[in-house]
Amino acid sequence: MLTIRDLHVSVQDKPILKGVDLEIDAGQVHAIMGPNGSGKSTLAQVLAGHGGYQVTRGDILLDGRSILEVSPEERARAGIFLSFQYPVEIPGVANSYFLKTALNAVRRGRGEEELDSIAFLALAREKLDVVGMDPRFLSRAVNEGFSGGEKKRNEIFQMALLEPRLAILDETDSGLDIDALKAVANGINALRSPDRAFILITHYQRLLDYVVPDKVYVLANGRIVRSGGRELAQELEKRGYGWLEAAA
Amino acid sequence: MTGSKALEELASQEYRYGFVSDVEADTVARGLDEDVIRTISGKKGEPDFLLEWRLRAYRRWRTMEEPNWAKLHYPPIDYQAISYYSAPKKKALKSLDEVDPEVLRTFEKLGIPLEEQKVLAGVAVDAVFDSVSVATTFKEKLAEMGIIFSSFSEAVRNHPDLVRKYLGSVVPYSDNFFAALNSAVFSDGSFVYVPRGVRCPMELSTYFRINSANTGQFERTLIVADEGSYVSYLEGCTAPMRDENQLHAAVVELVALKDAHIKYSTVQNWYPGDKDGKGGIYNFVTKRGRALENARISWTQVETGSAITWKYPGVLLQGDHSVGEFYSVALTANRQQADTGTKMVHIGKNTRSTIVSKGISAGHGQNTYRGLVKVLKGATGARNHSECDSLLLSDTSGAHTFPYLDVRNDSSVVEHEASTSRISEDQLFYCRQRGIPEEDAVSMIVNGFCKEVFKELPMEFAVEAQKLLGVSLEGAVG
Ligand SMILES: Nc1ncnc2c1ncn2[C@@H]1O[C@H](COP(=O)(O)OP(=O)(O)OP(=O)(O)O)[C@@H](O)[C@H]1O
Ligand SMILES: [Mg+2]
Numbered sequence: 001m002l003t004i005r006d007l008h009v010s011v012q013d014k015p016i017l018k019g020v021d022l023e024i025d026a027g028q029v030h031a032i033m034g035p036n037g038s039g040k041s042t043l044a045q046v047l048a049g050h051g052g053y054q055v056t057r058g059d060i061l062l063d064g065r066s067i068l069e070v071s072p073e074e075r076a077r078a079g080i081f082l083s084f085q086y087p088v089e090i091p092g093v094a095n096s097y098f099l100k101t102a103l104n105a106v107r108r109g110r111g112e113e114e115l116d117s118i119a120f121l122a123l124a125r126e127k128l129d130v131v132g133m134d135p136r137f138l139s140r141a142v143n144e145g146f147s148g149g150e151k152k153r154n155e156i157f158q159m160a161l162l163e164p165r166l167a168i169l170d171e172t173d174s175g176l177d178i179d180a181l182k183a184v185a186n187g188i189n190a191l192r193s194p195d196r197a198f199i200l201i202t203h204y205q206r207l208l209d210y211v212v213p214d215k216v217y218v219l220a221n222g223r224i225v226r227s228g229g230r231e232l233a234q235e236l237e238k239r240g241y242g243w244l245e246a247a248a
Numbered sequence: 249m250t251g252s253k254a255l256e257e258l259a260s261q262e263y264r265y266g267f268v269s270d271v272e273a274d275t276v277a278r279g280l281d282e283d284v285i286r287t288i289s290g291k292k293g294e295p296d297f298l299l300e301w302r303l304r305a306y307r308r309w310r311t312m313e314e315p316n317w318a319k320l321h322y323p324p325i326d327y328q329a330i331s332y333y334s335a336p337k338k339k340a341l342k343s344l345d346e347v348d349p350e351v352l353r354t355f356e357k358l359g360i361p362l363e364e365q366k367v368l369a370g371v372a373v374d375a376v377f378d379s380v381s382v383a384t385t386f387k388e389k390l391a392e393m394g395i396i397f398s399s400f401s402e403a404v405r406n407h408p409d410l411v412r413k414y415l416g417s418v419v420p421y422s423d424n425f426f427a428a429l430n431s432a433v434f435s436d437g438s439f440v441y442v443p444r445g446v447r448c449p450m451e452l453s454t455y456f457r458i459n460s461a462n463t464g465q466f467e468r469t470l471i472v473a474d475e476g477s478y479v480s481y482l483e484g485c486t487a488p489m490r491d492e493n494q495l496h497a498a499v500v501e502l503v504a505l506k507d508a509h510i511k512y513s514t515v516q517n518w519y520p521g522d523k524d525g526k527g528g529i530y531n532f533v534t535k536r537g538r539a540l541e542n543a544r545i546s547w548t549q550v551e552t553g554s555a556i557t558w559k560y561p562g563v564l565l566q567g568d569h570s571v572g573e574f575y576s577v578a579l580t581a582n583r584q585q586a587d588t589g590t591k592m593v594h595i596g597k598n599t600r601s602t603i604v605s606k607g608i609s610a611g612h613g614q615n616t617y618r619g620l621v622k623v624l625k626g627a628t629g630a631r632n633h634s635e636c637d638s639l640l641l642s643d644t645s646g647a648h649t650f651p652y653l654d655v656r657n658d659s660s661v662v663e664h665e666a667s668t669s670r671i672s673e674d675q676l677f678y679c680r681q682r683g684i685p686e687e688d689a690v691s692m693i694v695n696g697f698c699k700e701v702f703k704e705l706p707m708e709f710a711v712e713a714q715k716l717l718g719v720s721l722e723g724a725v726g
Contacts, residue, residue, distance in 0.1 A: 048681050052673065076683035088678040092696030101692065102682035109683065141696065158682065 001026045001063060001197050002047075002166055008057035009039075009046050016042045018222035019058070026165070027194040031208055031233060032201045034219035035241045040201045041085050043219070044170045047199075048082040049075045062166070076102075077109025079165030083155040083172045085201075090142040095154070096124065098142045099161055106162050127160040130190050132183040148175040156187035163191065168199045173207040185210030205237040218244055279328040282306065285432055288333045292401055295408055298415075305421035305431030312425045315558075318587035319616045319648055322530060322556050325495060332433045332466075386450065395479075396441040397452055400468055403439035410441055414472050418501040418538045418564070426497040426532040426558075430466050434499070437468040442477040442508075451706050453482035467498040473508035473543075480511040482709055495530050496554075502537030502545055506567065509544045510537060513705055515713055517720075518553035520584050523611075528555025528584070535559065536591075541567030547590070548575040548704045550713045552720040555584055560618065562591030565599035565627075572601040575701040577713075579720055580613030580645070589619035589650075594630035594660065603634040606698050609645030610721065616648040621662055623655040630660035638668040639697050641690070641721075691718035 002024045009017035016039045024030050034040055046053050047060060049072035059066050067075055090098065103123075104114040115123065121138075128135055131153050143151050152172050159167055172184055188198060188211050200207065208216075208230060216233045218226040218241070225244050226232065285306050289299040314325070390397055396407060404411050421431035442448050473479050483500075496518070504510045512535075521528025531554040537545035547561040563572030574590035592601035607615035621632045638647030649666050671693050679689035695702070695714050702710045 048677075050677055071686075072677060072680040073683050073685050076681055082681050084678065084681075088672075088674045090675055090678070090693060090696055092699035093692055098679075098682070098684075098692070101684055101688065102679075105683035105685070105688075162682070 003061040003064075004043075004047075004058070005061070006058035007043075007046070007055065007060065009042055010054045010056050011042070011052065013054075015056070016053075016222055017046070020219070020222070020224055022217070022224065024166075024197045024199065026197055028214045029192070029198040029200065029211060031213040031216045031230075032199060032219055033203065033216065033233065033236055038219045039222045040219055041170055044082055044085075044168045044199070044201060047168055048072055048080060073105070074109075076162075076164075077106050079110075081159050081162055081164030081167045083152075083159060083167065083169040085170040085174075087143045087146075087151040087155055089144045089146075091144050093142050094139055095142050096121070096138040099124065099138075099158060102158070103161055124161065127157055130160050131157045131187045132179070133157055149177060149180045152176055153180060153183060156184050160187050160191060165195065166197050166199070167191070168201070170201045171203065172200075173202050173204060181206065182210065205233050208233050220244055278331045280306070280330075280332055280433065284332055288433060288435075291333065292404075294404060297408075297412055298404060301416065301421070302432050305428050306433075308422050309425065309428035309432055312428055314425050318558055318618070319614065320556050320558060320585050320587050322585075325530070327429070330495065333435065390448070393446050393449070394443040395446060395448055396439065398439055400434075400437040400439050400470065403470075407439075407441070410472065411439070411470070414470055414501070414503055416501075418503060418536050419499050419534050424534060427499050427534040430468060430497045430499045430534070434466045434468040437470075437498070439469070440471040440479060440481065442473045442479045444474040445476045446474075447477065448479040451480045451482050465496045467496075469498070469500040470503075471501070471510060471512070472503045473505060473510050475505045476507040477505075478509045478511075480706060481513070482706065483512065483514040484516050494528075495532070497532045498534070500533070500535040500561075502535075504537060504539045504543035504545050504570075506541045507543060508540075509546075511546045512537070512548070512561075513709055514547075514549040514551070515709060515716065516549065516551045516553050516557075517716060519555075520553050520582065521555035523582050529553065530556040531559065532556075533559040533561075535561035536564065537562070537572070538564045538566055539570035539572060541596070542569045543567055544571040544573070546573040546575070546704065548573075548701065550577045550698075550701070550705070550716070551586065551588065552579040552581075552716055554586075557584075557586040557588055559586075559588045560591050560620075562593065562620075563601065564593045564595065565601065565630075566595045567599075568596040569598050570596055571599070573704075574601075574603045574605070574619075575704045576604070577606045577608070577698045577701045577717075578615055579608040579610070579717065580615045581610040581720060583612050585614045585616075587616040587618055589617045591620040592622070592632060594621075594623040594627035594632070594657075597627060598629040599627055600630070601632045603632070603636070604700050605634075605636045606701055607636070607638045607647050608641065608694055608697070608717075609638070609647050610641035612642075612644045614646045614648070616650065618650045618652075620652045620654065621664075623657050623660045623662065625656045627657050628659050630657060630662075632660075632662045634662075634664045635700075636664075636666045637697070638666075639694065640668065640670050641694075687722065688718075691721050694721060 004020055004022040007017055007020040020043060032040055042053060046055065055068055060068060062078060100120045107114055124138060125135060133153055143154060146154060155172055173181055176184060185207060200213065213230055216228055216230060217224045220241060282303060285302050289302055419427050421428050440452060471481060502510050502512060518529040518531060539545045545563045551557055561574060565572050572592050578586045578588050580586050589605060590603055603619055605617050607617055609615040617636045619634060623630045634651060636649050640647055647668055651664050653662055655662055671690060675693055676686060676689050680686060694717055702713060705713055
């Protein structure tokens with residue numbers, strides 16, 4: 001489904017990613033771990049089409065077609081979803097209004113009919129249940145005044161509604177209490193299917209206990225320096241990154 | 249900006265009609281002197297008191313100078329080059345087919361009903377025009393309750409005593425240069441009187457005024473809410489208004505007697521001029537309300553039009569426990585300039601005022617908030633809260649805030665908050681990542697910014713105002 005080929009990315013002429021290769025098929029869950037500042041969020045943002053990064057070399061292919069020239073909104077409509085490490089607040093815009101607009105944009109992209117307010121609300125309530133969120137959050141402004149954990153749950157709630165084909169979760173598990181972590185894992189597992197793929201960016205083994213990955217990578221200093229199965233995550237938990245960074 | 253481009257053509261065309269070629273029957277020669285005023289008053293068959301009042305206003309106006317303290321730049325206006333009386337005569341088009349398709353597209357986006365589109369676009373409307381009969385039906389219903397709602401001229405004819413009692417009682421002709429000019433030459437406008445204890449059962453709106461909508465550049469509105477009554481009045485319309493006059497100087501006076509509540513909402517979308525600042529309406533408006541004991545006056549305005557806006561709706565909080573409110577959204581794009589705000593004058597005890605101003609600047613737009621909060625000596629326990637937020641959508645636009653405080657009573661509490669922000673790249677990217685196109689995202693974020701004001705608008709007006717912002721912002725970002 002997604003192929004990343006020799007990807008080089010700079011921010012303001014500073015190289016951040018220095019040749020990343022990755023291949024993920026439908027139905028798979030891949031985890032990306034790695035020290036702070038190694039470029040994980042950069043990779044996530046570039047996949048979603050953030051304009052602040054320059055791809056200086058390499059390519060990103062979705063279903064075999066390069067998406068480098070595709071706008072963020074079109075990528076979203078093609079099924080790419082990013083759960084932000086730092087979800088953004090949009091004052092004055094009701095969560096429900098925002099989500100209905102987003103969902104209908106995505107549905108149009110999929111050639112589906114738009115939902116009216118009633119159908120949307122019914123669907124939203126159903127998805128709120130999956131992540132254990134109170135319906136009150138629908139009428140609040142997008143992320144405004146949400147606690148850290150509430151913001152993360154809200155991201156997963158959005159994912160559940162939008163039903164993406166490729167979901168990239170950037171540290172969605174950070175800062176969550178045990179219940180929230182389970183709710184987030186629940187949201188992911190509920191969506192796992194043979195035609196979906198997930199990239200989980202995380203610092204902790206914890207999430208991977210609930211959502212078992214097919215593959216684990218370590219990104220250090222802009223390169224993937226190690227890959228393996230779920231046992232790699234356990235090893236990292238014990239040994240840290242030092243031994244790998246030295247090798248990189 | 250294709251929509252407004254088309255409008256530009258339409259409007260600049262009309263602008264030519266207004267200033268150059270219009271020398272038809274019902275137009276007084278250009279220029280202003282006492283004879284012109286006598287002619288205007290005579291044509292309207294006005295009583296002597298009104299003619300005298302106009303003349304006094306004119307004499308006063310001649311001694312006054314055009315204000316220049318606002319942060320506005322425009323070429324000097326030649327007041328002798330204007331014709332002060334022309335029965336609003338539009339060059340009627342035969343059908344909507346003759347109207348620029350881009351303009352129609354804008355109408356469609358705003359959801360303006362077909363018949364109304366015709367009126368706005370200047371298409372001749374036949375006698376069975378829906379809203380005429382609708383208006384008549386409503387008028388009868390209102391009359392049963394003793395509510396008077398008519399054109400100003402009609403009110404002068406039918407209720408001269410009321411007009412005489414309240415005309416100029418809130419905005420005296422001597423108030424300022426533009427108010428004096430208006431008082432001397434005003435053409436027509438609206439008049440509302442709501443009797444004691446009556447709650448006006450419907451919003452008095454554009455729909456009813458559609459026939460008197462083309463009252464031209466010197467409009468005058470007077471609304472009197474008698475003791476314990478309530479009225480909500482909607483001015484203007486979200487559709488791009490076609491108008492051949494460049495200078496507008498309107499006056500609105502509100503009188504809220506004891507325990508009365510007047511809610512006055514405006515959506516103003518006059519032609520703003522083109523991308524380079526050519527053409528467009530100069531809008532110099534004086535709006536003020538007088539609130540007696542325990543009365544409440546609320547101004548809510550959404551302004552996206554005009555090349556120049558000079559406007560400070562205010563409230564004289566005369567009675568004890570009276571309340572004044574001002575909620576405003578002003579958008580300036582391209583070369584538009586707005587200098588707007590409010591004046592809250594606390595005279596009575598325990599008077600309260602709230603000011604919420606949201607300025608949005610795009611393109612080369614310049615948006616100035618200018619507000620005065622004055623607390624007089626006797627206004628014990630007065631409270632004011634002001635909030636002025638500016639949103640910049642481009643590097644070339646500007647936002648300026650001038651709050652003036654004049655507090656002469658120690659027991660009063662006056663608070664002022666101000667902020668300036670930009671739409672962040674992060675916000676835009678977040679929306680786009682969810683599939684929302686950039687333009688829609690901008691309009692959504694801007695609407696969110698204006699939420700506190702929109703929620704004060706009557707429901708349908710709020711929906712229209714949101715759409716209007718979206719249309720006005722098209723292509724205005726970056
Ligand atoms: N806009 C930017 N301007 C300058 N430097 C940037 C910018 N964005 C990212 N960087 C730098 O790029 C590097 C990688 O950042 P990135 O956010 O991708 O790291 P990360 O792996 O997600 O880290 P963490 O685990 O702390 O979230 C960091 O050194 C960061 O400071
Ligand atoms: Mg990160």
